[in-house]
Amino acid sequence: MADGNAGAPIEDATSIALEDIDVSNPALWAADSHWPYFARLRKEAPVHYCKASMFGPYWSITKYNDIMAVDTNHQVFSSEAALGGIAIIDQGAELRLPMFIAMDPPKHDAQRKVVSPIVSPMNLATMEPLIRGRVQQILDGLPRGETFDWVDRVSIELTTQMLATLFDFPFEDRRKLTYWSDIATTIPAPGMLVETEEEKLSILMECLGYFMRLWNERVNAPPRGDLISMLAHGESTRNMSPEEYLGNLILLIVGGNDTTRNSISGSVLAMHQNPGEFAKLKANPDLIPSMVSETIRWQTPLAHMRRTALEDFEFSGQTIKKGDKVIMWYVSGNRDETVIERPDEYIIDRERPRQHMSFGFGIHRCVGNRLAELQLKIIWEEILARFDRIEVMVEPERVPSPFVKGYLNLTVRIPA
Amino acid sequence: MTKITYVMFDGGERAVDLKTGVNLMQGAVANNIPGIDGDCGGACACATCHVYVDAAWLPKVGPRTAMEDSMLEFAEHVEANSRLACQITVRDELAGMVVRLPEAQH
Ligand code: HEM
Numbered sequence: 001m002a003d004g005n006a007g008a009p010i011e012d013a014t015s016i017a018l019e020d021i022d023v024s025n026p027a028l029w030a031a032d033s034h035w036p037y038f039a040r041l042r043k044e045a046p047v048h049y050c051k052a053s054m055f056g057p058y059w060s061i062t063k064y065n066d067i068m069a070v071d072t073n074h075q076v077f078s079s080e081a082a083l084g085g086i087a088i089i090d091q092g093a094e095l096r097l098p099m100f101i102a103m104d105p106p107k108h109d110a111q112r113k114v115v116s117p118i119v120s121p122m123n124l125a126t127m128e129p130l131i132r133g134r135v136q137q138i139l140d141g142l143p144r145g146e147t148f149d150w151v152d153r154v155s156i157e158l159t160t161q162m163l164a165t166l167f168d169f170p171f172e173d174r175r176k177l178t179y180w181s182d183i184a185t186t187i188p189a190p191g192m193l194v195e196t197e198e199e200k201l202s203i204l205m206e207c208l209g210y211f212m213r214l215w216n217e218r219v220n221a222p223p224r225g226d227l228i229s230m231l232a233h234g235e236s237t238r239n240m241s242p243e244e245y246l247g248n249l250i251l252l253i254v255g256g257n258d259t260t261r262n263s264i265s266g267s268v269l270a271m272h273q274n275p276g277e278f279a280k281l282k283a284n285p286d287l288i289p290s291m292v293s294e295t296i297r298w299q300t301p302l303a304h305m306r307r308t309a310l311e312d313f314e315f316s317g318q319t320i321k322k323g324d325k326v327i328m329w330y331v332s333g334n335r336d337e338t339v340i341e342r343p344d345e346y347i348i349d350r351e352r353p354r355q356h357m358s359f360g361f362g363i364h365r366c367v368g369n370r371l372a373e374l375q376l377k378i379i380w381e382e383i384l385a386r387f388d389r390i391e392v393m394v395e396p397e398r399v400p401s402p403f404v405k406g407y408l409n410l411t412v413r414i415p416a
Numbered sequence: 417m418t419k420i421t422y423v424m425f426d427g428g429e430r431a432v433d434l435k436t437g438v439n440l441m442q443g444a445v446a447n448n449i450p451g452i453d454g455d456c457g458g459a460c461a462c463a464t465c466h467v468y469v470d471a472a473w474l475p476k477v478g479p480r481t482a483m484e485d486s487m488l489e490f491a492e493h494v495e496a497n498s499r500l501a502c503q504i505t506v507r508d509e510l511a512g513m514v515v516r517l518p519e520a521q522h
Pocket residue numbers: 079086100101102112119251252253255256257259260263296300301302305306358359360361363364365366367368369371372
């Protein structure tokens with residue numbers, strides 16, 4: 001089964017004037033109705049200018065190879081926070097923690113090198129048993145024969161525990177991590193989680209205070225394998241400013257939070273919608289790594305990344321002007337029929353399952369990709385060892401965002 | 417056909433004959449040599465095809481490009497003889513070349 005088409009009718013996508021297409025409209029994402037718009041853009045206007053949207057004017061890049069070309073051209077296409085950063089919504093000037101995801105070389109390179117070894121496959125191998133133990137506990141605690149929300153009980157809980165494991169963060173306080181992540185990604189406004197910049201800043205300062213205590217504790221103890229200890233003892237990090245320390249922490253918390261959460265939820269939904277693929281997996285658990293990659297492609301947890309043009313640039317017969325906002329729609333590149341065979345189908349034994357754009361490409365390619373894959377691999381190994389089926393009871397509600405592509409809830413039942 | 421030998425991290429060896437024009441990432445993937453992922457398909461954009469080139473062959477393979485340098489910045493355990501396999505194209509003068517694989521690709 002392909003993706004549902006609830007929401008705006010497909011006619012809209014084919015009859016609307018090309019120049020009026022605005023794929024950033026959050027309603028499209030809540031309704032999962034963006035697919036036909038992207039199919040049309042890929043075909044008729046692969047480099048497309050939207051002159052007005054709630055996020056201002058922007059270019060859409062929708063084909064796999066064009067996205068690759070932008071992603072690998074950091075000389076022209078900048079991630080710099082001061083120019084607006086990495087998402088379609090401009091990063092405000094107010095509270096800007098230094099994070100290398102929103103920096104260009106050479107600053108980006110120096111910072112990334114510090115964080116990268118912490119989530120290297122070698123380092124993760126030492127954490128695997130701990131992660132597995134926690135996954136087992138969560139799964140063993142799930143009810144049978146009654147409905148519950150998989151997002152809250154499993155996806156959020158697991159990613160939160162994983163972050164706590166990575167930081168060796170006091171376990172009973174772990175939901176603070178989710179909270180801080182939510183705070184960091186909230187744009188203050190009346191009725192939101194935080195209403196003013198000051199409020200947001202004071203909560204982030206609490207977060208810094210907490211992590212400072214952990215730093216002091218670890219810096220005075222022998223080096224260990226957790227992230228904070230590694231930062232506190234690392235040659236190039238032990239003299240970091242508090243601002244930089246907090247920036248890197250928040251980046252890791254945010255980077256690994258929604259994305260992994262929605263991949264976990266997405267995997268359960270995909271398996272429910274594709275019973276044939278689930279049967280294949282049960283018959284041959286060796287397919288788990290390939291199924292994990294296919295899920296991450298199919299889900300595309302971050303629908304896009306944004307760049308800002310540093311100079312005029314001719315691209316596919318269009319002129320992108322210096323200062324223009326350029327959106328690389330990974331969600332569309334992952335469905336580009338000229339590069340990926342039967343892209344709308346979920347096929348766990350594809351020939352090249354790792355060929356997808358969900359982690360981005362070039363110098364900003366996701367540094368946590370192996371950790372994300374490891375979490376999904378472990379969870380599916382443990383699911384197969386326990387459950388015969390996970391039934392999805394109703395269509396999930398989706399996040400109304402053109403950036404975080406995910407689920408607000410996923411009501412499931414594990415047959416008794 | 418040009419003979420290229422891949423040495424696994426555990427010391428095991430695989431020698432394969434590759435056609436002129438294919439790159440060493442493609443050569444590994446096509447021959448099911450584990451340890452080279454090649455996620456970006458050879459666009460020099462993922463660094464999951466990191467290999468070490470045996471010293472004797474370094475002059476023949478030539479220098480890294482600027483983009484290759486940037487991508488290798490973020491690979492694990494990079495040495496002076498580190499290269500991205502997708503950026504090395506098979507040609508006659510590379511006959512007999514040996515490349516070693518790292519413990520893992522990040
Ligand atoms: C399936 C899960 C994940 C997806 C789909 C994902 C996606 C991405 C993407 C698309 C980028 C590229 C940003 C850009 O080009 O501007 C990125 C960068 C990044 N991700 Fe992930 N991510 C995931 C999991 C994680 C995890 C678990 C962590 C934490 C360890 C993490 C940490 C980061 C960091 C620190 C960066 C910045 C890299 C840089 O700018 O050099 N991600 N991620």
